[in-house]
Amino acid sequence: DVKVTQSSRYLVKRTGEKVFLECVQDMDHENMFWYRQDPGLGLRLIYFSYDVKMKEKGDIPEGYSVSREKKERFSLILESASTNQTSMYLCASSFPRTVGTGNTIYFGEGSWLTVV
């Protein structure tokens, strides 16, 4: 079974703090993604990565950055947390990086972040 692990499930941070959300997948997937999910807004893509040290902006990258130093690990960084970044953050992975069928995206369990 595919396993996508988000190490921090529940976090409370103060405005202005730097926040790291870590994600590890164990299936040698090339693609990794960070989404956030908010009531009424659905899932929105923040950043994604197709390879080590590679990153691409999604739909809402402002206020976030990412790091992918190893294939299995994709980190989301909030440089200076703000209250409007209170949300559930979902990491996901998939394989391979080509168009076509079968490359389903698998999600981690989610990280609930509250910024006060």
Place this chain on the structure above:
Amino acid sequence: QKEVEQNSGPLSVPEGAIASLNCTYSDRGSQSFFWYRQYSGKSPELIMSIYSNGDKEDGRFTAQLNKASQYVSLLIRDSQPSDSATYLCAVKLWDSNSGYALNFGKGTSLLVTP
């Protein structure tokens, strides 16, 4: 912006009935279609995928795809209270902003009443 539209619900069906969930999408270039189920406070889990026109059945679930009309649906037969969840429709396509990531609808809330 590529759109994936779902009725937010809630859709309420009695136990044992058929639940029908619908999704429309805006981009004709869309290639793959997925249904995820999400229980409250949990992450989405894949229940069905479909890539070509027609029906695909898996147990009590049937996904239907009509690319000409740009809609995809999910039927749940013999609905159970444990099926009560939010169902997310997702569409995979390529664009310069999101690459091959999935574009999600906002989900339909399903309530199966005993």
